[in-house]
Amino acid sequence: MIPPPALNRSLALRLILILGIVSLLGDVIYEGGRSIAGPYLLLLGASAFTVAFVAGFGEFIGYAVRLVSG
Template sequence: MVKRTVVVFVLLGLVSLTADMVYEGARSVGGAYVEGLGGPPLASAIVGAGDLLGYVFRFVSAVVASYL
């Protein structure tokens, strides 16, 4: 029973690892994808600004949560 639990745990970890690699890889080529579709540079800038805003909110919420 313990061996089966370890196997399931390792397999779920591998699934999570591959999902993270696909997700982060897709995020890294987002600007080039918009450019390849013929989108204006402003669209890539808006996507980048949205990412930056998300990171700023994440940082601020972490600071607030550490003081609660």
């Protein structure tokens, strides 16, 4: 039995909303993790140079992967 078009539209909107919420929560977790990396390294006793180097190297690797993967 084929569901009515109104039901299809409702399911599609619900799916889009759920995917949007999942994407939002993923971004919150990712950005939260990035924001505490420096202070966490300092808490572990790393020098300011080490924190800056690790953060800069991480950014470099991220951009390099984007360049290679497209």
